[in-house]
Amino acid sequence: MPALPLPPMAKIGIDRKWRAIGLAPSLLVFAGLTLLPIANLVAMSFHDIAWADGISRWTFVGFRHYQALPEDMLLRAGLGNTIFFAVVSTLTQMLLAFVLALFVSRIHRGRVLYRTLFILPILVPAIVIGAIWKLMLNYDFGLVNDFIGLFGAAPRDWLGERALALWSVIVVDVWHWTPFCFLLLLAGFESLPQDVYEAARVDGVGPLSELRYITLPLMLPTIAVTLGFRLILAFKVFDEIYLLTGGGPGTATEVLSFTVYRRFFTQDRAGYGAAMSLFAMTLVAVLAITAMTAARRRQTRS
Template sequence: MAGVAAKGDARGIAGQTESADQRLWRWLTLAPALVMLLALSIIPLVGLVLTSFQNVAWAEGRAVRSWAGLDHYRALFSDALFGAGLWNTGLFALGAVTGQMLLGFSLALLVSKVSRARVLYRTIFILPILIPGIVIGAIWKLMLNFDFGLANQILGLVGLGPVDWLGDGRIALLSVIMVDIWHWTPFCFLLFLAGLESLPQDVYEATKIDGANAWQELLYVTLPLMVPTIVVTFAFRLVLAFKVFDEVYLLTKGGPGTATEVISFTLYQRFFTEDKAGYGSAMSVTVIFLVCLLLVVALSARRRSEGRA
């Protein structure tokens, strides 16, 4: 009996040693990625936060820093351009993400019901997301041109007057939202199509046996099962919508006035046009905090939806 116990203790010690060796090996294999993350993410973020408490000026080819405390953060509350950027970014994110989600889900639902030429439809629908941003800006700048744009030419064929899509402050932001919907709907379409194709088919067979129609199947089966995918897609697109820059810069440059001023364009102006590194850093930290807050809310909603499921 003593020999058996000794053998058992030896196996236990060997198992613990093996487990420790495995943990050490995992840490060693992860070390390069952790170092890369530290070098490219954490250290610059810490530098950004420190710069947000400083005034940065250039003298004799080098940066001269002086302590500013919370002055930059206090100035944000009285910055009309920052307020307009936050407001427009919120409107942009709400309108663009809502349109992309609805259109992407509708297209995914239609393609999931198609039995022939599905690959062709999928290829056509994802084309906009493959086009570089600079090309998209050039295409839509021409299409929405007041004098010779395709949009106004089509309106002229039906007897309607030309519309200043990008120069009228009342509709300029809506025009940018429509371009973003066209550009990023394929992203939502791909995620929704993958989610629809992974749903269990036995549930649909049971609903057909019970006599449910297409609307009831969508409302009581498809949508509840797709809630996790919908929440993840919404979180991704919401965060990316708050980072929009290229479309605004290429189409309107924030104008007319502050009609399309989004927070990313405001940051660009503060950093590179006005050379206010400290104030721009404070603005960046505030935006990062808001985006992280939105992400936490979205992930919490996902956990609650999975818990109910």
């Protein structure tokens, strides 16, 4: 006797059950890999952790580490520099990447060549970038000073002068990360509906109006996502600072991640470093949520 078909609601219930069972292992792994370390970090942030006789000793200190954060001069300097660095480098990258992506999307000959050339910097490992730029920006033997010397300019210590160091790191970051924005924006350009452009051309719309009234509104979701991603990555900058300036001169290039690294690892203040890490994580999370919410709102309005 053939089985009777299940009523639709019962089928949905079974589907949900199987879906939950199927997803459970992945969720468990996710929880294990993500939530447990964060929970551990939270626990650490309420303790002083010292090592004696080969074992760690945890001493509960309540909110002391969190209370100390506003007084931390390095953290304050790092936060200010990080915001400046993230905003300036991200906006510059977005602007450059937009122009380059627009250019490459409009040409037919040599598109692959240009695309390859523009993404080269992102393929270079950070350690190599650090070495290359450190040599180029060297006061005594660097190419940059040799070049400006051709025009009679005096050499500058691009990484060692307070007024220049953060700007120099921003230049390196722009060189390194513009290809990332370029790739995402180029993908956005290439997926734009061509019939809208054809209709606009039939209506006699000029290139500038086309850019302002068609391309920009259509590209807005891609721009917002790219900006959000890049801003979050810029907030977490570490390798370029570590390799180029070590946070100096003074605190001129101190950034949030580097301060966390110093406190947590170099100085071995795990409890305080954990509190600082959670502060940094919260900041990045707020930034990510704000960026995504703004993008979603804009998209809905469009």
